[in-house]
Amino acid sequence: MNQCESMKGKTLVISGATRGIGKAILYRFAEAGADIAFTYNSNEKEAEKIATDVKERFGIRAVAYQLNILEPETYKDLFKLIDEDFKRVDYFVSNAIISGRSVVGGFGPFMRLKPRGLNNIFTATVSAFVVGAQEAAKRMEKVGGGSIVSLSSTGNLVYTPNYAGHGTSKAAVETMVKYAAAELGEKGIRVNAVSGGPIDTDALKAFPNYEEVKAEVVARSPLNRMGLPEDLAGMCWFLCTKECSWLTGQTIVIDGGTSFI
Ligand SMILES: NC(=O)c1ccc[n+]([C@@H]2O[C@H](COP(=O)([O-])OP(=O)(O)OC[C@H]3O[C@@H](n4cnc5c(N)ncnc54)[C@H](OP(=O)(O)O)[C@@H]3O)[C@@H](O)[C@H]2O)c1
Numbered sequence: 001m002n003q004c005e006s007m008k009g010k011t012l013v014i015s016g017a018t019r020g021i022g023k024a025i026l027y028r029f030a031e032a033g034a035d036i037a038f039t040y041n042s043n044e045k046e047a048e049k050i051a052t053d054v055k056e057r058f059g060i061r062a063v064a065y066q067l068n069i070l071e072p073e074t075y076k077d078l079f080k081l082i083d084e085d086f087k088r089v090d091y092f093v094s095n096a097i098i099s100g101r102s103v104v105g106g107f108g109p110f111m112r113l114k115p116r117g118l119n120n121i122f123t124a125t126v127s128a129f130v131v132g133a134q135e136a137a138k139r140m141e142k143v144g145g146g147s148i149v150s151l152s153s154t155g156n157l158v159y160t161p162n163y164a165g166h167g168t169s170k171a172a173v174e175t176m177v178k179y180a181a182a183e184l185g186e187k188g189i190r191v192n193a194v195s196g197g198p199i200d201t202d203a204l205k206a207f208p209n210y211e212e213v214k215a216e217v218v219a220r221s222p223l224n225r226m227g228l229p230e231d232l233a234g235m236c237w238f239l240c241t242k243e244c245s246w247l248t249g250q251t252i253v254i255d256g257g258t259s260f261i
Contacts, residue, residue, distance in 0.1 A: 006032075006241065006242065007029065007032040007033045007034040007090075007240075008033035008034075009033075009035075010034050010035070010088070010090035010091065011034065011035045011036070011037060011061075011082075011086045011087070011088055011089050011090055011091070012026075012029045012034045012035070012036050012037070012038075012090070012091040012092075012093065012240075013037045013038070013079075013082060013089055013091070013092045013093070013132075013136055014026055014029075014036070014037075014038045014039070014092070014093040014095055015038075015039045015067060015069060015093070015094055015095050015096035015128070015132060016039060016040070016041070016069075016095045016096025016097065017036075017038035017039065017040070017047075017050070017095065018040045018041075018043040018046045018047050018050065019043070019046070019201070019202055020199070020201035020202055020203055020229055021095060021151060021196070021199060021201060021229045021232050021233065022038070022093075022095040022096065023050065023229065024228075024229035024230050024232070024233035025093055025095060025229075025232070025233040025236045025237070026038055026050065026054070027054065027233070028230070028233040028234060028236065028237045029091070029237060029240075030054040030057070030058045030060055030062065031058060032237060033058065033060060034060065034090075034091065035060050035061040035062065035086060036051075036054060036060065036061070036062040036063075037062075037063055037065065037082045037085065037086055037089075038050075038051075038062070038063075038064055038065070039064070039065050039066065039067035039078065039096065040064055040065075040066060040067075041066070041067065041068060041069075041096070044064070044066065047064035048064060050062075050064070051063060051064045061085075061086065063082075063085050063086075065078055065081055065082070067096070069096050069097075069098065069123070069124040069128035070098060070102060070120060070123055070124055072123060072127040072128040072130070072131040072132070073131060075128070075131040075132045075135050076131070076135060078135075079135040079136070079138075079139070083139075088139065088142070088143045089136050089139035089140055089143075089146065090140065090143065090146045090147070090240075091146060091147050091148075091149075091240045092132060092133060092136035092140075092146070092147075092148045092149070093148075093149045093150075093151070093236055094128065094129040094132050094133065094148075094149070094150045094151065094173075095151045096124070096128070097124060097125070097151075097166075097203065098120060098121065098124040099203060099206060102117075102120045102124075103117055103120060103121060103165065103166075104117050105117025105118065105165075106118045106119075106120055106121040106165030106166070107121075107162050107163070107165055107166065108162050108164075108165075109161070109162060109164075110164055113164060113165060117165060118165045118168075121165045121166055121168075121169045122168075122169045122172065124169075125166070125169035125170065125172070125173050126169055126172045126173050126176055129150050129173050129176060129177075130176060130180075133148050133150075133180055133191065136148060137180075137184055137187065137189055140187070140188075140189050141187045141188075141189070144188055145187065145188025145189055145190075146188070146189050146190075147189070147190045147191075147192075147239060147240040147244075148177075148180065148184075148189060148190070148191040148192075149191075149192055149193065149194055149236050149239050149240070150173050150174075150176075150177050150191075150192075150193045150194075151193070151194055151195075151196070151232070151236075152170040152173060152174050152193040152194065152195035152196075152251060153166065153167070153170050153195055153196055153197075154195055154196065154197045154198075154253060154255045154258070154259050155167035155170060156168070156170045156171040156174070156195075157195075157253070157259045158197075158258070158259050160198075160213075161209060162207070162208075170195070173193065174193050174195070174251045177191050177192060177193045177249065177251070178191075178249045181248040181249030182249060185248055190239075190244070190245075190247065190248040191248060191249065192239050192244075192247065192248060192249070192250050192251070192252065193250070193251040193252070194232055194235045194236055194239070194251075194252050194254065195251050195252065195253045195254070195255070196227055196231070196232045196254050196255065197217065197221075197227050197253075197254065197255025197256055197258045197259065198213055198214070198217045198226065198227060198258075199226070199227040199228065199229055199231065199232060200214070200226045200227065200228060200229075201229060214226055217256070217258055220256075220257075220258040220261050221255075221256035221257050221258050221261075222256070222257045222261065223256045223257060225256065226256075227254065227255065227256055231254055231256075232254055235252055235254055239252070
């Protein structure tokens with residue numbers, strides 16, 4: 001039996017899968033046969049389009065739900081809805097990230113940082129991971145275990161202009177992942193992070209210095225290219241397979257070699 005077959009009948013819950021990295025992760029798991037419960041924030045139309053597409057292409061179950069990670073406690077209501085639509089939860093990927101007005105004061109040079117923006121990023125990155133992972137773990141325990149993955153970024157390893165707020169919260173979520181792994185292992189639940197270098201997504205295109213960042217990444221990477229959403233999606237999927245059954249509490253860095261050079 002190959003790994004694709006092994007995800008049949010299992011369920012992935014993933015936040016923020018309407019575009020970018022989350023969408024690539026959703027498709028990777030759908031291709032492997034997993035049923036998918038995924039969230040959007042404002043883009044309901046795109047979410048419905050994706051649900052219809054994966055159901056038709058892969059013969060799986062897929063349902064889209066609205067979620068705002070700035071209100072992490074609402075994960076509890078989300079999981080109650082998921083309980084009605086899906087029999088089990090096996091994998092949880094905390095992927096969604098905020099942008100736009102809610103990161104004002106959090107995304108910018110150090111001297112312009114403000115507590116409100118910083119707190120919003122922390123809430124959306126760390127607190128949302130905590131509540132989502134807690135709810136997922138309760139369900140995983142009932143089926144004998146599971147795998148949880150948080151997205152992170154190398155903005156906590158490499159200086160990235162304007163990224164102090166996100167980089168600091170990503171460092172925090174990586175530490176939270178280790179604590180969760182230490183305490184959930186006895187329930188058969190593994191917890192890891194996937195940390196990406198700059199990946200060509202809408203989120204990155206919104207950076208005021210996108211072209212500059214892109215040129216720098218291509219120049220720094222021995223592989224001579226930007227990262228793609230699929231580069232991170234493959235690792236999220238791999239971490240949820242049996243191949244990784246003794247891998248927990250780790251951050252896997254996928255950055256095209258850019259953080260060494
Ligand atoms: N892009 C990069 O260079 C990069 C590199 C390394 C790691 N990462 C990490 O990878 C993850 C995904 O990044 P991305 O670049 O793919 O992001 P993105 O393209 O900006 O997509 C963000 C996703 O989050 C959802 N979202 C936005 N605001 C939300 C809110 N308030 N509540 C709940 N969901 C919300 C969006 O839904 P709607 O479409 O409905 O608004 C969308 O599905 C993040 O954790 C990011 O930090 C990104």
